[in-house]
Amino acid sequence: MNDISNEQYMRNEKEMEEIFFDLPVALKNSVEIAKRCNVKITFCKYFLPKFHTGKINVKDYLILKAKKGLKKRFKKLFLDKKISKNVIPKKYKIRLINELEVINKMGFPGYFLIVMEFIQWAKKNGIPVGPGRGSGAGSLVAYALNITEIDPLQFNLLFERFLNLERISMPDFDIDFCMYKRDKVIEHVSEKYGKEAVSQIITFGTMTARAVIRDVGRVLGYPYGFINAISKLVPLDPGITLNIALSKKTELSDLYNHKKDVKTLIDMAKKLEGVIRNVGKHAGGVVIAPTKITDFSPLCRDLNSRNLLTQFDKNDIEEIGLVKFDFLGLKTLTTINLAVEMINFCRFKKNKKKFEISSIEIHDKKVFDVLQKAETTAIFQLESPGMKDLIKRMRPDSFEDLIALVALFRPGPLQSGMVDNFINRKHGREVIAYPDVKWQHKLLKPVLKSTYGIILYQEQVIKIAQVFAGYTLSKADILRRAMAKKNPIEMNQQRSLFQKGAKKKFINSKLSMKIFDLVEKFSGYGFNKSHSVAYALVSYQTLWLKTHYPAQFMASAMTVDMDNTEKIVILYYECLNMKLVVNKPNINKSKYNFYVNSQNGIEYGLGAIKGIGKSSITEIINERKKNGIFLSLLNICIRVSLSKLSRRIIEKLIMSGSFDCFKKNRCELINSVSNTIKSAKQYLINKIVLQENMFGSLLTELENIRKPSSHFQNNFSEMTKLNLEKEVLGFYLTGHPINQYKKELNFYVKNGMKIFEGKSFIKEKKEILVGIVISIKILFSKNKKRFASLLIDNNFSRLEVILFEEILNSSENLFKKNEILIIEGKYKYNYFNKEKVLIAHFLSNMNFFRKKYVSKLIFKFSKNKSNKSSLNSLKKIFKNCSNGTVPVYMLYTNKEFKRGTYFDVKYFVSISENLINELKNILGEKKILLFLESKFETTIINY
Numbered sequence: 001m002n003d004i005s006n007e008q009y010m011r012n013e014k015e016m017e018e019i020f021f022d023l024p025v026a027l028k029n030s031v032e033i034a035k036r037c038n039v040k041i042t043f044c045k046y047f048l049p050k051f052h053t054g055k056i057n058v059k060d061y062l063i064l065k066a067k068k069g070l071k072k073r074f075k076k077l078f079l080d081k082k083i084s085k086n087v088i089p090k091k092y093k094i095r096l097i098n099e100l101e102v103i104n105k106m107g108f109p110g111y112f113l114i115v116m117e118f119i120q121w122a123k124k125n126g127i128p129v130g131p132g133r134g135s136g137a138g139s140l141v142a143y144a145l146n147i148t149e150i151d152p153l154q155f156n157l158l159f160e161r162f163l164n165l166e167r168i169s170m171p172d173f174d175i176d177f178c179m180y181k182r183d184k185v186i187e188h189v190s191e192k193y194g195k196e197a198v199s200q201i202i203t204f205g206t207m208t209a210r211a212v213i214r215d216v217g218r219v220l221g222y223p224y225g226f227i228n229a230i231s232k233l234v235p236l237d238p239g240i241t242l243n244i245a246l247s248k249k250t251e252l253s254d255l256y257n258h259k260k261d262v263k264t265l266i267d268m269a270k271k272l273e274g275v276i277r278n279v280g281k282h283a284g285g286v287v288i289a290p291t292k293i294t295d296f297s298p299l300c301r302d303l304n305s306r307n308l309l310t311q312f313d314k315n316d317i318e319e320i321g322l323v324k325f326d327f328l329g330l331k332t333l334t335t336i337n338l339a340v341e342m343i344n345f346c347r348f349k350k351n352k353k354k355f356e357i358s359s360i361e362i363h364d365k366k367v368f369d370v371l372q373k374a375e376t377t378a379i380f381q382l383e384s385p386g387m388k389d390l391i392k393r394m395r396p397d398s399f400e401d402l403i404a405l406v407a408l409f410r411p412g413p414l415q416s417g418m419v420d421n422f423i424n425r426k427h428g429r430e431v432i433a434y435p436d437v438k439w440q441h442k443l444l445k446p447v448l449k450s451t452y453g454i455i456l457y458q459e460q461v462i463k464i465a466q467v468f469a470g471y472t473l474s475k476a477d478i479l480r481r482a483m484a485k486k487n488p489i490e491m492n493q494q495r496s497l498f499q500k501g502a503k504k505k506f507i508n509s510k511l512s513m514k515i516f517d518l519v520e521k522f523s524g525y526g527f528n529k530s531h532s533v534a535y536a537l538v539s540y541q542t543l544w545l546k547t548h549y550p551a552q553f554m555a556s557a558m559t560v561d562m563d564n565t566e567k568i569v570i571l572y573y574e575c576l577n578m579k580l581v582v583n584k585p586n587i588n589k590s591k592y593n594f595y596v597n598s599q600n601g602i603e604y605g606l607g608a609i610k611g612i613g614k615s616s617i618t619e620i621i622n623e624r625k626k627n628g629i630f631l632s633l634l635n636i637c638i639r640v641s642l643s644k645l646s647r648r649i650i651e652k653l654i655m656s657g658s659f660d661c662f663k664k665n666r667c668e669l670i671n672s673v674s675n676t677i678k679s680a681k682q683y684l685i686n687k688i689v690l691q692e693n694m695f696g697s698l699l700t701e702l703e704n705i706r707k708p709s710s711h712f713q714n715n716f717s718e719m720t721k722l723n724l725e726k727e728v729l730g731f732y733l734t735g736h737p738i739n740q741y742k743k744e745l746n747f748y749v750k751n752g753m754k755i756f757e758g759k760s761f762i763k764e765k766k767e768i769l770v771g772i773v774i775s776i777k778i779l780f781s782k783n784k785k786r787f788a789s790l791l792i793d794n795n796f797s798r799l800e801v802i803l804f805e806e807i808l809n810s811s812e813n814l815f816k817k818n819e820i821l822i823i824e825g826k827y828k829y830n831y832f833n834k835e836k837v838l839i840a841h842f843l844s845n846m847n848f849f850r851k852k853y854v855s856k857l858i859f860k861f862s863k864n865k866s867n868k869s870s871l872n873s874l875k876k877i878f879k880n881c882s883n884g885t886v887p888v889y890m891l892y893t894n895k896e897f898k899r900g901t902y903f904d905v906k907y908f909v910s911i912s913e914n915l916i917n918e919l920k921n922i923l924g925e926k927k928i929l930l931f932l933e934s935k936f937e938t939t940i941i942n943y
Contacts, residue, residue, distance in 0.1 A: 046170065046321045047296065049193055049288040051113040062109035062141075063100050065116065069144035070096055073151075092140065092153060099141045099159050106163060108171055111323060114288065115173050116145040117192075122177060122185050128333040130176030131537045135162040137530035138459075147173060149358060150533055155403070156450075157530045158459050164474035167481070170323060174284075176330035178337055179560070186286055186327055196292045199299060201285040201317060201324065202309040205278040209234045209242050212269040215277070222265065230255070230262060242270050281307070284328040285314050296322055331560050332380040332538055338556035339545050342596055346552075360544050362399045367540065370547045371396055377574040378557040379546065380539045381406055385836050394423050400450050401426075403536040407456055407527035416525055418454055425452035443467050455522035457529035464519055469501030469512065483523035491520075550578055555594040555602045562594070562608040565730030572731060573797050575602065584657040584734050585609060587636065588629040592617050609656045610728050612649050619644040632662055633669055637680035647673055655724040657734055666724070667716045717917055723818055736795040737772050738820055741846065744932065744941045745770050748822060748849040751934040769801065769823045769838055770794060776815050778808075788815065792823070792838075800837045801825070807840055814845050821845055850911040850930075854886050857911065858929040859919060861892040870922050877918050884910030891929075916943055 020026045053061040074088050103109055122129050123146070131137070132148030138157035142148045152159070163171055177185055190198040207215060210231045217227030233252035234245045246253050246266070255262040281302050287310055289296055297320065298311040310317060317324055336357055343355050374391040376382040382391065387409050396402050408419050424430035432453045447463045448455065455461060458480055465476035479498070482490045495516055502512030545553040554575050561567040575582050581601035583589075589597075592614065594605040606617045623639050630636040637645065653659055654669045662669070716724070718740060722732050738745065749768055771794035778788050788803040801823055803811065814821065825840040861871065878888055888907040909915060911930065919928050920943065928943040 041320055043319060043321070046107065046323070047290050048107070048110045048323055049114060049197065049290050051110045051117070053113070058109050058113070059104045062103065062112055065113070066096060066100060066141050066144045069146060070140070073144060095140045095153060095159070096144065099139060102159070102163055102165060103141060105165060106168065108163070111171055112141060112145060112147070115142075115147050115175070115325070118185055118189055119147055119175065121188055122181075125184070127181040127184060128178040128337040130328075130330055130333055131534050132173075133176060133531055133534045134172070134174045135528055135530045136171070136173040137534045138162050142173070147175075148534070150530075150537065152530070155529070155533045156459065156463075157533065158462055158473055158477075160473040160477045161459060161462065161528065161530060164477055166472075166474040166478050170318060172324070172326070174326040174328060176328050176333055179329040179331040179334045182284075182327055182329040189286065189288060189325075193288050196294075197289045199287050199289075199293045199297075199308045199310050200302070201282040201287060201314050202300065202311055203280040203282050204276045204313055205280060207272055207275050207277045209240050209245060209273060211277070212242075212273045212275075213265065216269045216272060217265055220265065220268070222261070226261070227265075230265065242266060242273055279309075281309060282314060284326045285317075286325045286327055287317055287322050288325060289322055296320060330538075332542060335378075335553070335556045335560045336538075336541055336545065338559055338593070339549060339552045342552040342555065343549050346596075357541050357545075360541065362537075362540055364544060364547070367544050367547045368397050371402070371543060375546075375577075376543070378542070378554065378571055380542045381409075381535055382539055382543070390419070394426065399536065399540065402540060403529065403532045404451055404456060406536050406539065407529070407532040410525075410527065412525040413456075418456075418522070418525060422452060422454050422456070425454070455519060455526065457532070458523070458526040459529045461519055461523050461526050464515065465498065465501075468505070468507065468515055469498045470504055471497075471501060480523060480526070483520050551580055551596045551600050551602055554578070554580060555596050558602070558608070559593040559605060562605055565608075565610065568608055568729075569731045569798060572733070576796065582733070584660065585653070586661050587620065587653065587658045588624065588661050590658065591621060604733070606658065608729070609652055609658070610730065611652050616644045616649055630662075633659060633664075633672065633676050634679060634683075637676055638683055642677065642680065647677060650677075652728045656728045657725060665716070666721060717920065719818070719917070731793070732795070736793075737818070738770060738795055740943070741820065743939065744846070744930070745820075745822070747932050747934075747937075747939050747941075748846070748853065751853070751936055766824055766841070767827055767838065769799065769825070771799070771821065771823075773815070773817055773819045773821060774798065776817065788812075790815070790821075792821065801840050801843075802828075802837050803840045803843070807843070811843050814843065819845055822849070847910075847912055851885075853932045853934055854911045855931045855933040856887045856889060857909065858889045858891050858931070859923060860927045860929075861890055861923070873922050874919070877915070877922075878907040878909060881909045881912070881915055882907050884908050886911055919943075 016027060051058060056064070070088060070092065074092075103112060119129055132142065132150055136142055137148050137150045138152045138161050139148070139159050140152050143151055150157070163169075186198075186200075213231040213234065214227055217230070230252070233250065233255070234240060234242070235248075235250075237244075246256055256266055257263075279300075281304075287293065287297075293299060293308075293310065297317065299308050300311050301307070302309050312320065314324055340355060340357055347353070347355060371382075371391060372395045374388040376388060376391065381387070382405075387405075390409055391405065394401070394405060394408075396405050404422065407413070408422060413419050421430060425432050444453075444464065444467075447460055447467065451457070451460070455464070461480045461483070462471075462473060462476040465471040465479050466473055471479060479494050482494050495513070498516045499509055499512050502515075503509070542553070554571060558568055558571045561571065572582060581599075583597075583601055583603050585604040585606055587606075590603050590606045592605060592607040594608070595603050597603050606612065606620070607614060620636070620640055624630065627639065630639065633650070637650070650673050651670055654666050654673070657666070659669055660666070718735065719737055722735055722737055725734060726732050749770065769792060771792035774791040774793050776788065776790055778786060781787055785805045786808055787805060788808045790801040790803065792799050792801050821843050822845070823838065823840050823843040825838045825842070828837055828839050859874070861874075886909050888909055916928060926942055930941040930943065932939045932941060
């Protein structure tokens with residue numbers, strides 16, 4: 001400290017003494033606080049939590065548990081043999097000893113034991129655990145301790161990819177748990193190691209290029225439209241910054257250089273870019289410290305869950321030497337668990353042995369037959385359109401192919417062309433070539449045989465360095481990391497080492513460098529095989545369940561995604577494709593979840609109905625279990641607390657079809673809701689005071705009360721009923737609007753679409769899509785041209801339809817929700833947006849075709865005195881739409897005439913949906929005939 005600062009310090013001290021002359025304790029306390037703020041942080045040292053092993057040393061305890069565990073693994077494989085030391089193959093024993101030696105030398109036995117303990121606890125308590133993921137699946141010790149479910153030697157996985165003495169780093173097991181029960185495992189860990197020693201980890205959200213423009217603009221008071229326009233000019237490239245965006249000659253840089261407001265906004269934003277904006281909670285990271293967490297890290301409280309969080313993020317936590325354990329929630333495990341529970345419930349009833357998913361064979365031909373057809377909706381990692389396309393091209397027929405499939409479906413391999421090479425080699429369209437004929441069988445073939453000579457996995461990079469250049473596996477992993485980082489200095493060193501090592505194996509320099517260049521090229525695309533095997537196993541398990549227990553699997557998949565209406569729609573249509581019956585909700589049969597009934601049909605879960613809370617559904621189901629099925633709407637209103645069963649909830653249940661079991665139409669039920677609730681309340685009041693209605697049973701009288709509400713008709717049209725159903729379920733379950741028009745639509749598609757031939761279409765194959773509009777979005781392209789995105793439902797699937805500006809401008813009047821459209825265009829697919837879309841060249845609604853092909857309308861009418869008012873109503877309808885060209889005929893019958901008689905033509909109308917619905921309301925169903933005529937055929941449609 002210099003003299004000036006010393007003088008200033010002394011002056012400040014004197015001033016403080018004068019200010020607090022009457023409170024000297026304040027000065028003393030400030031010194032004590034300053035002392036406590038002196039924190040020393042230790043780096044490059046690990047602080048592992050203690051795992052209590054009693055009197056035995058932790059290293060010896062790990063060895064003991066690992067050896068016992070491996071013996072148990074082999075006991076399951078050889079059930080008919082008495083276990084002896086000679087049963088375990090020698091290569092397993094050597095691998096186990098080597099791994100244990102490395103783990104103990106690196107000081108991580110406690111880490112393995114801690115992970116072992118909470119995984120075994122989870123399994124004992126019925127919490128599904130994943131088979132492992134990441135490089136940890138390459139550890140035989142982890143397999144022996146039941147941390148993973150993958151035998152690393154069976155799949156040529158390397159422990160050195162996980163841990164090695166040449167690369168000192170913390171082991172990191174990413175553990176997947178059932179999505180719903182993950183928190184129970186975290187609670188168990190907190191109780192075992194002390195709540196003060198366990199904490200979740202904070203995350204920091206920073207101001208990114210786009211977000212900082214929006215935040216700064218809002219504070220400076222700029223209009224929203226202006227801020228929005230400027231922020232959208234920043235490219236969506238990963239890692240983009242404002243300086244990088246401005247360095248490109250784009251509209252953003254042009255505005256920045258010429259508009260003062262834009263320059264002011266962006267200059268301020270650049271100062272704040274990268275600053276922490278908000279905090280969150282790490283998805284699965286949990287810290288376990290050897291003592292109190294506060295001995296190592298400051299804490300804060302998560303406002304949403306009230307859990308404690310470290311104020312250091314995951315990187316800083318690792319820097320200060322604390323261990324992060326990943327407790328990840330994977331919904332696929334929940335799906336598998338629910339399916340297995342349903343299977344075992346059925347097996348229990350039949351006195352069959354309990355089924356375990358871990359017992360299935362991984363070479364089931366039926367499973368691979370399903371896979372080759374790409375019937376992989378709801379299958380883990382395999383359900384995207386891009387993946388389905390790859391499956392159809394690749395046609396995997398073994399578990400090794402499935403492992404490769406998971407590794408190949410990534411941007412790098414897809415763009416590099418290696419996917420096409422892999423497929424062509426697999427199917428014999430390309431020779432399986434290795435870098436040099438002389439060495440292919442001796443060195444490279446054993447390493448690359450499973451991938452047809454292509455370097456696909458990181459483990460293959462490591463193995464090639466070992467067999468070709470004499471690297472140890474540990475040093476080979478260092479080479480792999482160097483290749484991934486592409487550091488020029490380090491790469492030159494590794495190139496020299498590789499060349500020298502190859503020379504010792506009598507391989508000439510030219511060939512060794514050729515191999516090195518090849519490995520370097522593909523190392524950037526290399527995938528961790530340990531991770532791929534683990535995920536392939538989960539994919540296979542879900543595919544096995546779908547193949548052998550389709551109803552149970554689909555019911556569990558729908559249960560897991562019941563909060564996601566879009567996913568439920570996809571799964572429902574998949575059920576239809578699989579010929580599975582999905583029953584509508586039933587208040588007397590349905591549970592909260594989807595489940596499989598005794599006829600192997602899927603009962604719809606009440607929890608999937610929009611807008612009804614779990615507590616309400618639980619109340620209904622508990623009452624049903626306790627006192628039997630519900631007999632009527634009034635019966636359920638009396639038996640279930642109206643605090644849990646509001647008018648809104650009742651209406652949603654009616655709209656969903658849950659009350660169809662009461663044999664009343666939905667319109668009648670909705671009309672009676674208000675009066676039924678009033679009657680239920682009156683009945684309960686009278687029951688309390690023991691009153692009896694003087695005209696008989698009060699309950700019987702209340703059942704007969706029906707005063708329709710004014711806002712509904714006496715009966716819904718089919719379209720209204722289905723639209724209300726879709727409102728609460730997200731899709732049409734008991735029917736589909738296009739079903740009633742199938743015959744008419746088929747006529748138009750066969751005959752009508754021919755009129756568009758010869759127009760300026762792209763030469764590729766045209767496709768025709770008929771469906772109903774679910775949603776409409778009007779968007780703008782980068783060059784500010786309008787285009788539309790329509791979501792179309794055709795009773796088999798849902799598909800996005802894109803209309804560019806020309807088609808959009810000529811067809812915009814047709815864009816209405818629930819409108820049935822006939823669309824012609826061509827399909828387009830992009831691997832990375834994961835969706836197939838139809839680019840529309842023409843579209844129209846049914847009225848367009850009706851004008852062209854409907855030749856006459858005939859309605860059936862029973863002539864009697866009571867129908868005079870109906871006839872007058874019909875005349876009014878025809879007069880109101882008498883501006884058309886379709887003649888109207890009346891076919892009437894009465895008791896005197898045995899056959900129908902046609903009236904002369906009096907009206908000419910335009911056929912529309914409104915006209916048909918109005919006629920149906922008066923005449924009823926199947927009373928309206930439309931005659932469709934073309935050059936090729938004549939068809940009569942009966943509505």
